[in-house]
Amino acid sequence: MxxxxxxxxxxxxxxxxxxxxxxxxxxxxxxxxxxxxxxxxxxxxxxxxxxxxxxxxxxxxxxxxxxxxxxxxxxxxxxxxxxxxxxxxxxxxxxxxxxxxxxxxxxxxxxxxxxxxxxxxxxxxxxxxxxxxxxxxxxxxxxxxxxxxxxxxxxxxxxxxxxxxxxxxxxxxxxxxxPVAATRSALPGDGFLRQLWRPGVLVFFFSAGLMQLSHGPYYTFLTLHLEALGYDRVLIGAMWALGVVAEIILFMVMSVILARFSLKQLLIGSFILAALRWLLLGFWADSLVLLALAQVMHAATFGCFHVVAVHFVQRSFAERYQGQGQALYATLSGCGGALGALYSGYSWNALGAGWTFALASVAATLAALLLLRWMPGRAS
Structure with a gap:
């Protein structure tokens, strides 16, 4: 049970x-x-x-x-x-x-x-x-x-x-x-590196780093950005909560979505929505309606992407390499997040909020194009 x-x-x-x-x-x-x-x-x-x-x-x-x-x-x-x-x-x-x-x-x-x-x-x-x-x-x-x-x-x-x-x-x-019965073993000679080189696996991990990199301005400067636009802290807190609530609702229906779409389609869709979300936050967050819409997109840019990512790793590696697969996903996400925080810290004053978020949008768009080109059809 x-x-x-x-x-x-x-x-x-x-x-x-x-x-x-x-x-x-x-x-x-x-x-x-x-x-x-x-x-x-x-x-x-x-x-x-x-x-x-x-x-x-x-x-x-x-x-x-x-x-x-x-x-x-x-x-x-x-x-x-x-x-x-x-x-x-x-x-x-x-x-x-x-x-x-x-x-x-x-x-x-x-x-x-x-x-x-x-x-x-x-x-x-x-x-x-x-x-x-x-x-x-x-x-x-x-x-x-x-x-x-x-x-x-x-x-x-x-x-x-x-x-x-x-x-x-x-x-x-x-x-x-x-349970031991729930695991699956690797084929002889089918080691971690060989599984890592399967079609679409490396490009997935690279895209995971780009997704977290694109979140750099969001996690580092969103509150300061909204305060500068004149929003009070109560409303800013509500916007943060709205994103997480949208994520929870997505989790409740994710099994239906997984049954209807391939992992590749869901990954690319998450990146496309991420690219749009960062542009909305960077240039049009002064509109409360567009700000709320951007926060609802958190369901895709974090919720959907994370669920699909752990499913992809689980399906791409044999049981004896599951820990390394999930760890590599976490590691590259951490590296991407660190780079995202770093670049946004330098560009915030030099380029402003709009162009800082625009660079995040470029990163998400690049990941979508890489997945479209290099990930096989239904991707695991």
Whole structure:
């Protein structure tokens, strides 16, 4: 029997932690009195760790087969190393804490994705129904933690994050190992590199990096962009929430969409909508209607793309290489995200919001063209 609620509970807590990091980590560092440059460096460290940590843990998971043990140890060590933030708050110490805890945190999700698909077996189309609880967890944290920080002080932020990290570990203890019968083996001589060179696989991974690169201005400057256009923070928060709600609705119907369209069609469609979305945000976000439309497109640029991506990886690699496949997806996404944040930081003042988002649109368009040309017909 599928352990639906145990898998969903883990996703809820994992992305609840992300809901605490993405909007509020910079706020906590600002509360400690760091300059904007120092804050940017501290926030960038976990993103940079994602560029190589998942590959190491993915290789270890495939070699040992102990994916659930890696998830549990990763979750526990994430919490234990993060406790160091309670002892000291000087810059070098915080940089070390950011590096250590994110090294273990990035071990968790790619391995857990593999475990989830192992439980799903032939029911892989149900993945989105499990994953949607991660989006719910994200929204709950953004709302609840926002209220707590407003009522009390950003000083409580580390304790709140530590509580969520411990919840992730507890949830990992409840998840059973994936059934052996649900896995599939590689053919003799059919190693990871050979599977990586199959038609369309490399271009997919490159496109995944471009997708995250195109999100750089969105995650780095959207709030500042909307404030400059005259929107108040309540409405800005509502726009962020609208994107996640659209993503949840998409997850609820994703199994029907997967049955009707090929992975290649869905990937290209996600990139086309991403290219349009960034243009809307860059040049026409002063229209509330167009801004809302752009945020609804988050269902495609994040929700649809991510579901299709993990399905593509799951279908492209044999079971013994699933961890490395999911880890490579996470790694290249992290590299793309880091490059996106970097370029947008340089271009925001030099070129302005419109052209910064336009460059993101170009990246998404390029990925769509590459997939159209180099990915085989129905793509896995």
């Amino acid at each position: 599928l352990p639906y609620w145990r898998l969903s509970g883990f996703y809820f807590c994992y992305f609840a932690l992300l809901g605490g990091v993405a909007p509020f980590l910079s706020l906590y560092f600002h509360h400690l009195g760091f300059s904007a440059a120092r804050i940017g460096e501290l926030v960038a460290i976990p993103m940079l760790m994602r560029c190589f940590a998942p590959v190491l843990w993915g290789w270890l998971g495939d070699r040992s087969g102990q994916r659930l043990l890696i998830v549990r140890l990763g979750a526990l060590l994430t919490a234990l190393t993060f406790t160091g933030i309670l002892w000291r708050q000087d810059y070098l110490w915080l940089a070390l804490i950011m590096a250590l805890h994110s090294f273990f945190w990035h071990a968790v999700l790619p391995q857990f994705e593999t475990i989830t698909f192992g439980h799903l077996g032939e029911q892989s189309a149900r993945y989105s129904r499990i994953r949607l609880w991660g989006s719910v967890g994200f929204i709950v944290t953004v709302v609840v933690l926002g209220l707590l920080l407003d009522r009390f002080s950003p000083a409580i932020y580390p304790q709140a994050m530590l509580s969520i990290m411990l919840a992730i570990f507890c949830c990992s203890l409840l998840v059973p190992p994936a």
